[in-house]
Amino acid sequence: MYAGALANSTATAEVAGAGAERVAATRETSAVGARFEAICDMIEEHRNAGTAISARCAASTSAMIDDVAATAAEGRPWTGRRKRRIGPSLHDVIGARRRRGIPFTESEARRAMAQLLAGVRCMHAHGIVHRDLKPGNVLVGEHDRRLKICDLGLSSSAAAPPPDTQQVDGTIGYIAPEVLLCEKDCGAPVDIWTLGCIMAELVMGQSLFPEDDLCQQLISIVDLLGIPDDVSLMPLGITAAAPSKLREKVPEERLSAAGFDVLRGLLQYDSKDRLTAVAALRMPWFAAKDD
Numbered sequence: 153m154y155a156g157a158l159a160n161s162t163a164t165a166e167v168a169g170a171g172a173e174r175v176a177a178t179r180e181t182s183a184v185g186a187r188f189e190a191i192c193d194m195i196e197e198h199r200n201a202g203t204a205i206s207a208r209c210a211a212s213t214s215a216m217i218d219d220v221a222a223t224a225a226e227g228r229p230w231t232g233r234r235k236r237r238i239g240p241s242l243h244d245v246i247g248a249r250r251r252r253g254i255p256f257t258e259s260e261a262r263r264a265m266a267q268l269l270a271g272v273r274c275m276h277a278h279g280i281v282h283r284d285l286k287p288g289n290v291l292v293g294e295h296d297r298r299l300k301i302c303d304l305g306l307s308s309s310a311a312a313p314p315p316d317t318q319q320v321d322g323t324i325g326y327i328a329p330e331v332l333l334c335e336k337d338c339g340a341p342v343d344i345w346t347l348g349c350i351m352a353e354l355v356m357g358q359s360l361f362p363e364d365d366l367c368q369q370l371i372s373i374v375d376l377l378g379i380p381d382d383v384s385l386m387p388l389g390i391t392a393a394a395p396s397k398l399r400e401k402v403p404e405e406r407l408s409a410a411g412f413d414v415l416r417g418l419l420q421y422d423s424k425d426r427l428t429a430v431a432a433l434r435m436p437w438f439a440a441k442d443d
Contacts, residue, residue, distance in 0.1 A: 239292045239293050240292055241288050241290060241292065242287035242288070242292055242350075243287035243288040244292075245292050246353060249357065250358065255355075255357045256354045256357070258406070258407060258408060258411060260354075261351065261411070262437060262438065262440065264354055265347070265351050265354070265414070265438075266433065266438055267298065268301070268347055268350065269429045269432050269433050271300075271301045272285070272301070272343050272344070272347060272429045275301070276340045276428070279310040279311050280304070280310070281307060281309075281339055281340050281343060282301065282304060282306070282307050283306040283307055283321050283322060284306040284307075285343055285347065285350065286326045286349075287350060287353065290302070290350075306321045310339055310340060324361075324366060325359050325361045325363065326345075326346045326349045328341065328342040328345035328346065329345070329370060330423050332366055332369065332370045333370070339423075341424075341426045342423070343429075344426045344427060344428065344432075345418065345419065345426065347418055347429075347432075349419070351415050352402055355402060356406060361373065371386070371388065374386055374388060375388065375397070378390060378394040383421070396416075398412075398419065402415060408437070410436050410437040413435060413436075414427070414435050414437045417435070
């Protein structure tokens with residue numbers, strides 16, 4: 153008798169608990185839907201006004217879409233679920249492989265760069281400049297090894313007017329020369345330069361510019377690419393006849409001629425000469441079949 157009463161009591165408590173959980177989930181789902189509707193209204197207002205959406209708003213929109221997608225797929229919002237571990241950063245992976253003496257193959261570097269360029273192409277198409285791309289801001293999926301660009305804390309809208317004073321934003325070792333020179337109009341090409349640095353790091357297993365000083369990094373860039381003094385405006389004794397040392401730094405046994413064409417296009421000193429993400433993905437290197 154007591155056992156039956158206890159069983160009935162437990163069953164009643166479980167039903168009540170499940171009901172309360174469903175009510176809570178419904179309320180949270182409704183809240184997510186309301187927030188998403190507000191985001192849609194905001195996007196529509198920007199579209200009607202012809203104004204650009206800031207990178208921070210774009211990041212918030214992406215997070216909201218994740219919430220709604222999770223709710224639709226599993227019946228409960230992302231915020232009510234245990235967070236998934238996405239995986240290590242590309243910086244972690246490069247460091248681990250370097251310590252084990254297992255460098256990235258050219259095929260692996262090509263697959264990684266195809267994903268990164270596709271991500272940057274998408275950001276630039278939506279008017280977002282990341283401004284702090286680096287291996288530490290690229291997450292690697294634990295299972296599918298897909299790359300995800302993250303941390304848009306320094307991002308900006310390509311449609312926004314340049315600031316009156318340019319700050320040196322980014323991480324030393326990956327900052328484009330025009331940013332180091334504090335030029336005012338620093339747009340999408342700064343991300344392309346950084347992708348060139350990442351590509352070199354993938355095939356070499358170490359940073360292309362390991363300096364920890366902004367001035368020294370600029371000097372290293374000018375010296376590596378053979379930029380003459382009348383272009384860099386730096387009295388380093390580099391003439392127009394000075395060759396680029398990039399091929400010495402990234403030899404052919406690590407990167408083929410087709411791959412080097414991509415790298416050289418990403419690491420052009422003049423931002424106007426750099427490849428776009430769209431143009432880079434059309435290079436013959438990406439048409440090659442992986443091993």
